[in-house]
Amino acid sequence: MNFHRLLTSAFFVTWLAASLRLSGPVLLAALGETFAECSGVLNVGIEGTILLGALASFLTAYVTGMVWMSLLAAMLTGVVFNLLLAWMYVTVRASQVVVGLVFNVLALGIAATVYRRALGESAGPQSVAMFPALHIPWLSGLPFLGPVLFGQTILFYLTLGLVLLAHVLLFRTRFGLALRAAGENPSAADAAGISVARMRYTGVLIGGATAGMAGAYLVLAQIGLFRESIVSGQGFIALGIVIFGRWSPWKAALAAIVFGACDALQLSLQLTGVNIPPQLLLSLPYIVTILAISGLFGGRAIQPAALMVPYAKD
Amino acid sequence: MKLIERRVTPVDSPFAIACSMAVAVVAAMVVTSLLFVLYGANPLQAYGALFHEPFATWRGFGYTLVRTAPLALIALGTIVSWRSGFGYLGFEGCFVIGAAATSWLALSTAPGAAIGPLPFFAFLLMPLLLSFAAGALWAGVVALMRARFGGNEVLISLMTNYVAILIVQYLVSGPMRAPGGVPETAQLPRATWLPFILHGTRAHAGILLALLATLLVWVSLRKTPLGYELIVSGLNPSAARFGGIDVGGRLVLAAFLAGGLGALAGTVEVLGVQHRLMDGISGGVGFTGIIVALLAKLNPLAVIPAAVLYGGMTVGANAMQRRAGIPSSITFILQSLIVLMVLASDILRRYRVNLAALRPVVKTETR
Amino acid sequence: MPAFAMRKIVKRFPGIVANRDVDLTIEAGEIHALLGENGAGKSTLMQILYGFHSMDSGSILIDGEPVRITSTKDAIALGIGMVHQEFMLVRRFSVVENTVLGLKENAGPMLDLHQASRRLRRLSDQHHLAIDPHAQVQHLPIGVQQRVEILKLLYRDARLLILDEPTAVLTVHEKDQLFSVLRALRDQGRSIVIVTHKLQEVMELADRVTVMRDGRVVGAVSTRETSEQELARLMVGRDVNLRAHRVPIERGRAVLRIDGLHARDEVGQEKVRGISLDVHAGEIVGIAGVDGNGQSQLAEAIMHLLAANQGRVFLNDQEVTRLTVAQHRALGLSYIPADRRHVGSIPEMSIADNAILGSHRERTRGLFLDKRRIREHAERLIARFGVRAASTGAMAGKLSGGNLQKLILGREMMQDAAAIVVEQPTRGLDVGAVESVWLELLRERERGTAILLISAELEELMNLADRIAVMFEGRIVGILNAASVTVEKLGLMISGIALPNATPDQSA
Secondary structure, three states, X not given: OOHHHHHHOHHHHHHHHHHHHHHHHHHHHHHHHHHHHHHOOOOOOHHXXXXXXXXXXXXXXXXXXXHHHHHHHHHHHHHHHHHXXXXXXXXXXXXXXXXXXXXXXXXXXXXXXXXXXXXXXXXXXXXXXXXOEOOOOOHHHOOOHHHHHOOOEHHHHHHHHHHXXXXXXXXXXXXXXXXXXXXXXXXXXXXXXXXHHHHHHHHHHHHHHHHHHHHHXXXXXXXXXXXXXXXXXXXXXXXXXXXXXXXXXXXXXXXHHHHHHHHXXXXXXXXXXXXXXXXXXXXXXXXXXXXXXXXXXXXXXXXXXXXXXXXXXX | OOOEEEOOOXXXXXXXXXXXXXXXXXXXXXXXXXXXXXXXXXXXXHHHHHHHHHHXXXXXXXXXXHHHHHXXXXXXXXXXXXXXXXXXXXXXXXXXXXXXXXXXXXXXXXXXXXOOOOOHHHHHHHHHHHHHHHHHHHHHHHHHHHHHHOOOHHHHHHHHHHHHHHHHHHHHHOOOOOOOOOOEOOOOOHHHOOOEOOOOOOOEOHHHHHHXXXXXXXHHHHHOXXXXXXXXXXXXXXXXXXOOXXXXXXXXXXXXXXXXXXXXXXXXXXXXXXXXXXXXXXXXXXXHHHHHHHHOOOOHHHHHHHHHHHHHHHHHHHHHHHHHOOOOOHHHHHHHHHHHHHHHHHHHHHEEEOHHHHOOOOOOOOO | OOOEEEEEEEEEEOOEEEEEEEEEEEOOOEEEEEEOOOOOOXXXXXXXXXXXXXXXXXXXXXXXXXXXXXXXHHHHHOOXXXXXXXXXXXXXXXXXXXXXXXXXXXXXXXXXXXXXXXHHHHHHHHOOOOOOOOOEHHXXXXXXXXXXXXXXXXXXXXOEEEEEOHHHHOOHHHHHHHXXXXXXXXXXXXXXXXXXXXXXXXXXXXXXXXXXXXXEEEEEEEHHHOOHHHHXXXXXXXXXXXXXXXXXXXXXXXXXXXXXXXXXXXXXXXXXXXXXXXXXXXXXXXXXXXXXXXXXXXXXXXXXXXXXXXXXXXXXXXXXXXXXXXXXXXXXXXXXXXXXXXXXXXXXXXXXXXXXXXXXXXXXXXXXEOHHHHHHHHHHHHHHOOOOOOOOOOEHHHOOXXXXXXXXXXXXXXXXXOEEEEEOOOOOOOHHHHHHHXXXXXXXXXXXXXXXXXXXXXXXXXXXXXXXXXEEOOXXXXXXXXXXXXXXXXXXXXXXXXXXXXXXXXXX
């Protein structure tokens, strides 16, 4: 089979297109979490925030049918819940891992309870309006690149735009410099007149907004309905992507695509009828994440120096 | 004088701590009752239903003990690892791995299978040992990554949960599946079932294992040189090194013990309740168990009461759903809110309330 | 009218009064030295001026007008800048990024590093402080990092530059360069304060000097009108109202032998530069010197908590250089670290549990810790060493500094060690506690233990030590026998000035 045929084979095209599509939620969550971690906070609760964002977007879409409104609702939800988390992390200075972990259980409880209340106990899964796949004129007609790159939903393109915005914000603005200083050397930031607490709150809230968006992406651009297991560890994988992406937005994007590829492999192989146990493929993203953060490729030495260290001025 | 003033150092008398914990628990219950009201239910009635069945009925109490055993074992695993400075969160994984190992072994004692039938007490030790070893190795790999490569054990162990669950999913859909379409194994031979211990209930011997484990963990941590070294390594690695302790080696050992305990929780569930391996056997107990440990403030002696409380709440949740129409998932909210509020209540100890500031200032005028 | 004045500054921390009614005046176009030993209160005073700490009472005046400084932002806005002992630099950032951190240069949110680097280069050329704006700080040698810190202040056009122990991390050549930069800045009309304990530099660089001791100002003079001897006397004081009875005893053989030891700290700087010393049985050898001249690293290298890159350590003629801490203890070499709360003890554990750290494996009955014997041991300890505690079950963190130190001393001394390395044993303790600790050390000496006593307190060394070696910048500047020790001689040697008849590198 020659190269051209391989590239345009249904398998390959479907796989790559799906890779990009599936990388969206994880990338969105990782972008915001990058801000949080650069400011010095590790937010394990991101998994719960994504779930709550997904729920908010689903309910809004269910009631109003308007996808953009639902996206906004999801972002707002993420910000509100992360405000609580930020308070616990920065002001109360409780253990970040513990708070995040317990919050995930809380989020699961809230999601399950509110969902069943809204839809009634006996109702089955309901589908909602989704973001349609855009077919950019002319470009989406290109062989291979067409369906892969130019047939995605607008939410995907929005995500790519956010990668650029995140990079600029983090590395080319005064705010980004101050934020990163708070996570590298809070005393130095303090000595320079920066409020470390304010930087950390902001970082966590940005994380909340994008995690909410990630939840909306899952519902509105990927699956089309809500279930309690909709997140399935993608929040934790986003944490791994932040590490694998070395706390840089564009590298996180690459890492997210790798993750998406693993995830999509399972879908695409089903097309070809290859006889591999589906669980093996499903576990690939998790195993790859483990390897990525195992420290084989550089461990704690490269993370923000003050990550997870609470800062208390006397 | 200001009404609320910041202290120089937070107060930490046992009384203050108990007070702030009590405030936290009450606050959590108040917030949750708002949710009850949203459902159109009477909070007092709902709480009554929640707590009555598991603690005031004999049969319900039996179920409570059933729920308590795996929670306690996982909480103990959390305590051993966290207090040694190893932030392990992979108990969901250890649970299902232990359950899988146990099921495999038990099925092998079925008539005609590899090992063949064994008398119960001869059999019992085997799944405990095998399961413990499997869980120990499962957690040990993560410890290795931390010790040798500096990997973040918190995230890695979270990931391993999903891998373990998928492994078990594979097993019950493939190699270990019973004939028929359902993804679960055949029922385990009757001879492997844990005996019931309370007449009229389904409470099984697993709770005894949990009690024994609690005792062992408490004694080891408090009264052996090994436990001393684990605790010192967790509290202060510098001082530990200065005192001649091999901090890295102790970390790996803590991982083994924690993983083994988590796996035993799976064993107990399989041999005492489910009697087969299936997908979703854990029901999130790997995380609830951690929450129980947090509520017990990482003290082994407080594990059993905390586990009984949370186990009971899980049992009562179903009753509450039947009687007051409130979904059982509300217990997740209550269980996690309590711990979050307890953590947040710490901030109360940083402030002092000066009631004297409320007294009106008497102005004297002089002419 | 003075450019900067601090009047009647009082600052308290839990358990200590750091500044008592301190007055300080700094003129424009002057280099002013703030001189004193560890704990004199100089750094705290400057932290207050820079807005890092708040004062309890007092006032600050700039050009005669009272000002309020509640945060570093205020101080920076008033033209005050500070270079801390531990540089406030983000190691992963570049020089220019560190410089513009926290500044609002232009209207928009975007960083303009190009313009900033141009301005930085101009300043760097103007003041002869050569740097590369785009270099990452973590790759720069410490001397260059300091230049970055100074440039940060100049970038903000600071009128007052405060430098806290600036030469602690510099080579001689770098120090000379720094001094010429500072003189040039002074000639421009800026005010400079250097906080230091080094007399020679004070005389070399400063126009005026204020001496602090125990939180108070004990003298403010122009350097032309004083001498090193006088400053040394002011700095160290004659408050020797504590006395210990050191019985002259015949010392035994050399128990602890240190031979040409070299060691680097975690950032790679060589802190121990060839130390050779013998400590005999029944002898206390003191190591004098202000913190930061390599003493901690020496102690850690002896115990192999830090790897020595050259040299050897012998205990009773057996080489112990690379043995583990546990092995050191087993052979009879004990260590009492300076940080009693974070390395020497575990505050969250009970007194009894702390009392067995290091010897916990021996105190067992079968598989278990013998709690009864442990409690008895702890009770004996607190009785013998006078530790005031409610019970052996009380949390060690609740003990006062003095009692905690006695606990740690007791733990190590009851191990029956052949040699003990003690570091800053009485730091932060009240008079009564100091006396008890001294008594214990002397008793141990009488029992024939070899003791290496590292201390920044001259009084302590003069009372306890049979011989005093002075460490300065990683080397021994000289060793004096107890008989020939005077405060002035020690003061000079501590500040780096070697004396003609004090012989270094010899166990006289």
